[in-house]
Amino acid sequence: MTKTVAKLSISEHKRVNDDHFILTLKKDGVFPEIKPGQFVNVLVEDTDVFLRRPFSIHDADTKQQSFSLLIKAVGKGTKSLQSKKVGDTLDVLFPLGNGYSLQENNKVLLVGGGFGIAPLYYLAKQLKDKVEDIHLLVGARSAKHILLTEKFDGLATVHITTEDESLGEKGYVTNHSILEDDFDKIYTCGPHPMTKALALYALNREISCEVSLENMMACGYGVCLCCVAETKTHENVTTCLQGPVFNAKELQW
Incomplete structure (x- = not known):
């Protein structure tokens, strides 16, 4: 996979609610392949925030x-981007x-907890066919924390x-009745x-499952080691390089 460092122009800034917004960034010239579940690191240049976000x-x-990026304004860096x-x-x-891997299947379930819906829209678009x-x-x-479900129409x-x-339904996603389906x-x-x-x-039901981890990621190069996760073979892997998407059966839960 080829990483690119570039100055990208903001072509759209869309408000979602008081705390969330979407930035669409455009690149001239060669545009790399982007897969659902991948991420970017943004340098916030006009603040004292040192690490990329x-x-x-x-x-x-x-x-x-x-x-496009779905962003929640919670600190200096993200509020500057807002x-x-x-x-x-x-x-x-x-x-x-x-x-995420894109395979032909009959019936799949995408699950997003809170802000975890961010990568699932592009994934759904890529899985449609x-x-x-x-x-x-x-x-x-609560209802006010449910984001962008209308984009999944169709x-x-x-x-x-x-x-x-x-x-x-009331409760957590892990209690929802849809999980009774196959x-x-x-x-x-x-x-x-x-x-x-x-x-x-998923493991108990022998269902193939891919998880995107929300570990803290600072460098994006696997150098700082703040995003490590443990595998079933007790190896440490970096979420920013080997992840953030993993096959659930590979990780130590």
Whole structure:
């Protein structure tokens, strides 16, 4: 995989809600192949934030030579990005990591916990011509924390769960009734407790499962070692290089 460091122009800045926004970045010249589940590292140049900030690729368009990032404004770096305007440029290292595999299947389930929905939209688009029946299960604390499910219209059947029962079924995604169905494969991204529970669920049912880990990633090169995960053979692998997407059966849960 070829990594590129480039100054990319912001072609669209879209508000999702008070805390979330989508930046679409455009690159002139050669545009690298981008796989669902890969991420980028963005340098925030106008702050004292030293390390690049990692973001999942939310969508990509090879013809337009662009990709988009779903970002939550929570600190200096992301709030600085929120203030950017169309036409501004960002220093971006991309694409990074290994993405989800795209196989033909009859019925698959995509599971996103909270902000974990970010990489699943591009994944659903890439699976559309390969999978007959795609289901999306998303969960959050309440209805106001459910993000962008309307974008999946025509791509997947959407199922929702909230902890306060303000939308969909009550509880966690791991308690949703859709898990009583049979699936050929599960793709997931979200907080570690959710990812672990789904991985164990899939392993117990002998369902193929790919998980995207949300480990802290700083360098993107596997040098800082702050993103390591343990495999079943008790080896340490770096999430930024060998991941962030792993086969669930390879990891030590």
